[in-house]
Amino acid sequence: MFTGLSAFPLTPVLGNGNVDEKAYATLVQRLAAAGVDSIGALGSTGSYAYLTLEERARVARLAVEHADGVPVIVGIGALRTRQVLQAAEDAQNAGASAVLLAPVSYQSLTEEDVFGLFEEVTANLSVPLVIYDNPGTTHFTFTDELYTRLARLPQVASIKIPALPADPEQARARVEHLRRLLPETVTVGISGDAAAARGLNAGCDAWYSVTGGTFPQPALALTRAAQAGRHEQAEQESQRLQPLWDLFVRHGGSLRVVAAAHLGLTAHRNLPLPLRGLDTEERTHLATVIDQLQLHT
Numbered sequence: 001m002f003t004g005l006s007a008f009p010l011t012p013v014l015g016n017g018n019v020d021e022k023a024y025a026t027l028v029q030r031l032a033a034a035g036v037d038s039i040g041a042l043g044s045t046g047s048y049a050y051l052t053l054e055e056r057a058r059v060a061r062l063a064v065e066h067a068d069g070v071p072v073i074v075g076i077g078a079l080r081t082r083q084v085l086q087a088a089e090d091a092q093n094a095g096a097s098a099v100l101l102a103p104v105s106y107q108s109l110t111e112e113d114v115f116g117l118f119e120e121v122t123a124n125l126s127v128p129l130v131i132y133d134n135p136g137t138t139h140f141t142f143t144d145e146l147y148t149r150l151a152r153l154p155q156v157a158s159i160k161i162p163a164l165p166a167d168p169e170q171a172r173a174r175v176e177h178l179r180r181l182l183p184e185t186v187t188v189g190i191s192g193d194a195a196a197a198r199g200l201n202a203g204c205d206a207w208y209s210v211t212g213g214t215f216p217q218p219a220l221a222l223t224r225a226a227q228a229g230r231h232e233q234a235e236q237e238s239q240r241l242q243p244l245w246d247l248f249v250r251h252g253g254s255l256r257v258v259a260a261a262h263l264g265l266t267a268h269r270n271l272p273l274p275l276r277g278l279d280t281e282e283r284t285h286l287a288t289v290i291d292q293l294q295l296h297t
Contacts, residue, residue: 001071001097002130002158002187003205004037005223007212010258011046011059012270019055023266025066027213030265032068034216037206039067042075043100044137045210045255050272053083057090064095071097073130076121077104084121092127098157099125102132103140111146118150128157130208134191135162136253144181151182158187160208163195171202179203193254194245197238200226210254211244214261215295243289251278260286261295 009027012020031039041063042048042056051059060074074091076099078084084101091099101121103114122129131150133142150156159182164171178188189206190199196207200223212219218241226234238245248254259271260278271277278286289295 001038001073002128002189004207004227005212005216005220006038006040006073006189006206006208007031007034007036007216007219008040008043008045008208008210009213010255010262010266010270011042011048011051012259012262012266013047013272014267015269017272019051019059020266020270021058021062023262023270024059025062026265027262028063028066029068031213031216032066032070035220036070036212036216038071038073038097039063040073040075040100040208040213041096043132043208043210044075044102044134045213045258046075047255047272047275048075048077049104050275053078053086053090056087057094060091060094060096073098073100075100075102075132077102077132079104079106081117081120084117085124088121088125092125096127098128098130100130100132100160102134102138104138105140109140111143114140114142115146115149118153118156122153122155125155127155129155130158130160130189131156132160133162134160144178147178148181151186156186158189158206160189160191161199161204163192164190164199164202166198168198168202171198175199175203193248194238194242197222197226197231197234201231201234210248210258211241214258218293218295241293243293244295247286247289251282257286261290263287263290 074096076087187205222237
């Protein structure tokens with residue numbers, strides 16, 4: 001479950017602000033049919049921070065119901081520990097195979113704040129947990145010392161790390177360093193889709209992927225090539241997808257891009273307000289890129 005391609009789908013919303021349950025079920029079914037290794041519900045692409053606990057509980061149930069047996073990892077991040085604990089309970093009751101936790105904050109968090117959060121949550125879990133290190137969103141940076149402490153907690157099974165150094169040798173050295181720090185039972189997964197091939201080729205076990213949640217076939221092609229040791233092929237697939245990575249950078253991240261990419265599968269406007277997505281000109285450009293890369297959903 002904590003190796004290969006973990007695909008993170010959008011959680012589309014309707015014009016009235018409610019979750020588009022029918023469209024969400026379709027997105028999850030697509031991923032299961034494509035053969036992804038796990039499905040990451042309610043990640044950053046899943047807009048978990050914009051949903052109520054009740055909405056998140058419903059989305060978790062929908063994900064498990066429509067995943068056709070593919071393991072579902074459910075995001076449980078929230079501002080307060082008691083909210084995280086409730087989200088974890090809801091995810092487990094929904095049948096999630098694992099949970100994903102980022103240290104969400106408004107006030108800056110200390111290392112002890114974050115350790116205490118994970119310590120309390122893991123003490124109340126019956127399923128594995130993925131540590132979500134996403135400094136671009138949370139503005140919290142994990143140290144190697146904190147990784148080491150957290151990895152000793154019960155239920156910790158994987159760490160979703162940020163992008164690695166651009167140099168392949170430095171990237172491999174970084175992954176090898178992490179492996180020396182972490183128990184053998186804890187896998188290392190790369191995030192930041194433009195860095196996926198680099199991370200997998202450097203020895204990461206998994207790719208926690210936004211692209212995989214929208215365009216599973218090319219993401220699987222890249223992942224399977226790296227897993228089979230065909231590193232050059234994985235890198236070539238990543239280079240082929242560079243126009244998509246460029247759009248992620250241009251629009252301040254992947255969310256607005258993938259929200260606009262679900263042509264025909266969701267409502268035209270499918271993000272929770274105040275997020276408004278891409279304008280008409282930007283959507284036209286995205287459609288051109290999708291056509292050029294043959295990325296049709």
